[in-house]
Amino acid sequence: MxxxxxxxxxxxxxxxxxxxxxxxxxxxxxxxxxxxxxxxxxxxxxxxxxxxxxxxxxxxxDIDAIAFEIHGRMTERVTSTIIVNVIEPTLSLESARALTRKMIQNFDKLRDAYRYIGMFDSLYLDNFTDNSRLPQTRDKLRRVLPGEYYGIDERINDHPEGARFNVIVSVVTWFLQKTAMRGELTWHSEIVPLSTYLQVFEDMIMVYVEHCLKETVDPKPTDQQYLEFPVRSEKKD
Known part of the structure; x- marks a missing residue:
């Protein structure tokens, strides 16, 4: 019909x-x-x-509604680049390693997105002082962010590696945003190219992730375990 x-x-x-x-x-x-x-x-x-x-x-x-909408689009641009054909979006340390490597290696492709998100955070989220508007701001962000972000806070809290995953990805995100925002002012030597700085930063992150992975296999003793000295039995005549 x-x-x-x-x-x-x-x-x-x-x-x-x-x-x-x-x-x-x-x-x-x-x-x-x-x-x-x-x-x-x-x-x-x-x-x-x-x-x-x-x-x-x-x-x-108003201008805020447009800015929030574009923030969601830029975030989607980042997630669609780093998640597709890389890994399942879990909160494991292996996922953090693969995600952050993709984030760094795709810096040139995602530079505008990183720059915009950095500007947005500086304007709307940094130095946030009006707590009465916090629920409203969170609601606005939830409406524009990609579906992968729904319930992310609860998933981080429930996952044994969630805290480290969150810190690793957040640090890399912040570094890339600042790098994209500052441009040539980010590095101080004209001899060392940006690509070298990005590679050194990637190496640092990978070393830390490997350290965390090693700890999960061979965990270090807790404070309580350090205090639990073995008791030697007395020899009997």
Whole structure:
């Protein structure tokens, strides 16, 4: 059964709305990366997208809504690159090793994504002082982040290697974001190329992961075990 003219018109209109929304986000992403999120106004995005300011407000209520939406898209860009065809997304140390290696080795490809997420964190998450807005901010992030992030906090708490996994991935993420944000100011010697710095950093992370893996195989004694000295029995005549 063929769709009615009304249904066809509805589908066409929906498609046009989605295309317009994508054009707005593409324009905003370009401006955010060029000027910084805090320097861009709604009127700038409207002009870049070739629409009126009034039309822009029909899609997004404010600049924050656009910034959060692009944050989700950038995060998806990172996860789709480092997770697909690499490993199952578990919280093991082996997963941390494979993920972080992919994150570092794909720096050039993901540089804009790292840079944007770094700018976003600096603006919206660093020096967060208004605790009354914390639930609202978390809810906004949950709505735009990829599905892999749903329930990640609970999974980290429940997994025996969750804490180390979280710290390792977070440290690598922070380093790559700062590197992408600062560009040529990140390293101080013109003789040593960025690729060398990234390789040294990767080597450091891999050494630590190997150390953690060795501990899981041959765990070090606990403080209590250090205190439990063997008692020698007295010789009987």
């Amino acid at each position: 063929k769709p009615s003219k009304t249904e066809l018109s509805r589908q066409t209109g929906k498609h046009q709305l989605e295309e317009q929304r994508e054009r707005i986000l593409a324009a905003a992403e370009q401006l955010f990366l060029q000027q910084g999120i805090d320097k861009v106004r709604m009127i700038d995005i409207a002009a870049e997208a070739g629409i009126t300011k009034m039309t822009l407000y029909r899609y997004f209520p």
